[in-house]
Amino acid sequence: MGAAATGASAHTQYGTPTPLDRVIPAPASVDPGGAPYRITPGTQIRIEGPREARRVGEYLAELLRPATGYRLPVTDRGRGGIRLRLDDGPHGAEGYRLDSRRSGVTITAREPAGLFHGVQTLRQLLPPAVERDSVQRGPWLVAGGTIEDTPRYGWRGAMLDVSRHFLTVDEVRRYIDQLALYKINKLHLHLSDDQGWRIAVDSWPRLAAYGGSTEVGGGPGGHYTKAEYTELVRYAASRHLEVVPEIDMPGHTNAALASYAELNCDGVAPPLYTGTEVGFSSLCVGKEITYDFVDDVVREIAALTPGRWIHIGGDEAHSTSHEDYVTFMERVQPIVAEYGKTVIGWHQLTGAAPAEGALAQYWGLDSTSPAEKAQVAEAARNGTGLILSPADRIYLDMKYDKDTPLGLSWAGYVEVRQSYDWDPGAYLPGVPGSAVRGVEAPLWTETIENSEHIDYMAFPRLPGTAELGWSPASTHDWDDYRTRLAAQGPRWEALGIGYHRSPQVPWPTAGG
Template sequence: IVFLLTVSCGTKKIVVKDSEPVLSLIPIPAEIIYDRAVVSYFELTNTAEIFVEPENEEIKNVAEQLAEKLRTSTGCALKVSSSNGRTEKGNIYLKLINDNSSGDEGYKLSVTKDFVTLEASKPAGLFYGVQTLRQLFPNEIESGIIKKIPWRIRTISIKDFSRYKWRGAMLDVARHFFKVDDVKKYIDLLAFYKINKLHLHLSDDQGWRIEIKSWQNLTKIGGSTAVNGDPGGYYTQEDYKEIVKYAREKFITIIPEIDLPGHTNAALASYPELNCSGIAPKIYTGIEVGFSSLCIEKEITYKFIDNVIKELAAITPGEYIHIGGDEAKSTNEKDYIKFIERVEKIVKSHGKRMIGWEEISKANISSSSVSQFWDSPQHAIAAAKRGMKLILSPSTKIYLDMKYNESTPLGLFWAGYTDVKKSYSWDPETEIPGVINNNILGIEAPLWSETLKTIKDIEYMAFPRLAGAAEIAWSQKRLRQWENYRERLIIHSKRFDALGVNYYSSPEIK
């Protein structure tokens, strides 16, 4: 982090050690410049406005999201309009500029006593800059209640850009179903930490959660229950479109997953013809894995998959469909390889690229498909050798459903206990010997829901670990250091409180 210090012979730029946290920003920006000797502020007043340049719907949407956040906490009217090239004191300016030096997601934020200026080459950069700006305001900005306090920001200059283009989180809505509003709340939290992908695990042994109009029993039967016999549920295609639209407004792409050929008991229970025996098994409410498989030899299996992918692709604007592929213990390897190769062709035929869990690297598939590492370095290395890009989700580091410690009331521990330090103290470049940074698309933090029933359960297992995963994915490697992060997180936990997040209050951050 770079700071400007005022000294007797003038102002000069120095580099301060990363171990000295100055702000509680998460993820930490690439460069922060300010004058430590002179403390001054920009103060938001009742006359403040937000100006955009140029005026288009996407930029206005970003500005309106900032305005609404400030209106509900400050009581200021904060009209959003075009600047028409003007710069007047007391206002906030969002500008698109013809400078792509910080990439499509980068931004420059300048706070002076007179005004706040946020510049980026793309709307995504403005959006991520707004998330940083929110964190510079008092924590009360997140309360949604008007507070009569000084609404001011320290004068500062920030230049920031992303490390990885894939900064993901996964939510398992199959083991337990979460309603649209719960998913939206999770999206809000992801966006705040500059996460840009939400992978929805839509099917598993315990539940099928997305309407497929050509196979309606999938939701009628397969979506009827959950782990422990808890209530089931599913998203209509209109529900799913609503989630996709909401996420897009916050620059998050939805990645839908239909897990194949294993983890399919909900589908098999819905349609007897998908079983080799022709007999449908009972619906399943336990948490064991590896016992189910589609019938690889039956042609109806591929008609089913084609129909499902076709309907899902039609309502998914993003370029990827995730086909699972993990823990297919009831499918022999020869059949598994043949199956994955055929499914890749089906996904491509509907204009999408295939993502699968790491096991798909056993098949002879193209380098356009993406492998998601979770357990075996050998699978990751095999994928890299094929020229495939990798998403890193090491289960021992960022599986968010792993217990923090033995006394954690939720979660599992098959991959070990994962405290806040452990989940932060790893780096994608060095996680898998033989896999270099050029092979890595980014990282993703999965949250499986065997033990989770409510949004509060989701928050408890995700936070604060998800904030650390976001920093690993966004921030530059040279800036990341546990003690620095821990000190920032201690301060930042007050913002969790203001956001109303039911986070785990770890002794590591007290």
């Protein structure tokens, strides 16, 4: 499926170091100059800060040791080397400063997340072979100069649908590592849908045991135990990603309706569903047990989720009347607040009354009706924040072209330039720029079954979403970006990522 050309980096990794402005996402400010720093067998990783800073140092050491073969001790003593430093400077919650000179590299940040993002920049400044898990030839040079970097948006997300096809803990962890490389900071897990319920709920055990027993195409499905979900949350946090769990309702609920007959208005449980149609299912809005169910589910998931947000879906509730939809959202949003969380919903939530502080996730198309866009814009002007996920731009499950072996095309074909070349701050008419909280690239899994499929559909489009979320609008330039993106190909090969070799990108060739 179009894996990168083997050996593409062999003739490029030993010359001059990667320029400071060649990384993805593009940094806010770059001041190149001076001699490069060289990582050697004597290099130490020096920490100035609390335990959280040391964790970032250990992460960096674990990244660099296999390919360099160096010990790279993590210490709070000595001079030179790679220095990770926390201070009270003007970097914000996620920003950093990277200084590189012959004597060493210093990454300075206000928060551990900033140090971690600075480490990802350092990683991309090193040759692609640094990603390999066996000792490689050096030299390991970091270009001289200074980067000052802070993100444009606080929400830089990726959504992974584990409901249509179940994905294992290890597969999700692998995706988390890929997201971290590009400074993504939110992992939205779509945990329930018509085809499968993927999280254990003690008070409603058949949701996972029965509702999670299948998937699209009739495979065995699966679900996460509470311990497994907690491990995913912990692992994401170690990469400075916040997990946002989604329980989609009142539609997209056949797995729940099949598990418990009493959630249906007629008291009859439908069969499990393994197809790909949408819009046919709904919780029974008029039954009080519906809200007992929602309360129990939200309470148990909130207790496992340290982050601020719970996503309640709300899209494609075609079999729910508008009046019932509004009633349902009026009942459910306060339940989320009761358990200390803040609501996110798909943008159809703006057809009801979004709770104070709620976010609406817009997934419409360029061709979405003006009335629907106007409804979203009005909510944004009234204080509802927006996450932008336009399907014909950054849905990672859309085919690249007619020959793509995976994916769907209901939103059209989405090639790399289409996914990159737009401005979130000016995308929706009538939406004030201040209402845009960021961007998120969803990956729905009707046709996605494993990590190989994720790799092919996410790469090379995912880094573009990351750049839209992080980099200043002033850095946005397709011709420059496609050149920087091409240079990522050898890194993905070293990481074992089989990506789509889009003809829009001048990928290096073996021997190039």
